[in-house]
Amino acid sequence: MTINYSIESILVDVIQGDQAAFAKLYRHYRTPAFKFCLYLLKDQEEAENMVHDVFIKIWERRTSINPSLNFNSYLFTCLRNMAFDYLKQVEKSQLLKQRYMDRMQSVHEEEADDQEARLQLLQAAINSLSDKRKVILLLNIEGGKSYQEIAELLRISKNTVKNQLVKAKQVLREKLDFALL
Known part of the structure; x- marks a missing residue:
């Protein structure tokens, strides 16, 4: 219960704009937040970025945080949602890349077919x-x-x-x- 109280008191200070309290909050959650993101993303650099991003958002939205609610749940729900959004974005990017590659392949095949047809037309004209x-x-x-x-x-x-x-x-x-x- 002491940890919750101290986190709750730190959150009260963070809400009031105390940067030192925010630094304490960050240090307290940085490692578990990073491990959680790494587990979801399997990418160390992206996990680090996501932890930084979520804490930037927490700082920007600090006035809307309710210190009496479970901050731990709030933080990890935010991280989970960000990770899922990131994974959807990666999947969409890979899908677009695959579609582009498929189109380029079909364009190349069409160009080859067009070139063959032009050569046949040219040969017929020469004949x-x-x-x-x-x-x-x-x-x-x-x-x-x-x-x-x-x-x-x-x-x-x-x-x-x-x-x-x-x-x-x-x-x-x-x-x-x-x-x-």
């Missing part, structure tokens, strides 16, 4: 070109040949190579733009 334009285009794009090199290979003028490439690229642009609409 629709005349044989001469197709050869000139492939020598330029895949072979990396210059207009001059293509002209020499095919024994045509450099100007013809340039014109055929411009027309081939125009046909491809039109077919791909139409297909993507």
Whole structure:
């Protein structure tokens, strides 16, 4: 009964704004409060933070504390509620992270599917070109040949190579733009 009386008298002083009494209250409950939070959270740093947070709230709300009620129950109920709120927040955060990862995976798969579809469209558009334009285009794009090199290979003028490439690229642009609409 002596402990309750001393806690009760300390609480009366805390309610009146006595910081030294608050320090006594903190020292008295710090270790059991920490062990309780650690048991619930399994995280030492978060348990320490939670004990500090609950005592900050107690100081801020000290005028609403009833010293004749069981402070021990009040404190540990506050800690339990804070721990449960924290755990819900962690669970929600992990759920959001998982949803984000799932979405990123599906976006990546969709992009791969889109890229495959675009490549098929491009190949179909290239196949629709005349044989001469197709050869000139492939020598330029895949072979990396210059207009001059293509002209020499095919024994045509450099100007013809340039014109055929411009027309081939125009046909491809039109077919791909139409297909993507």
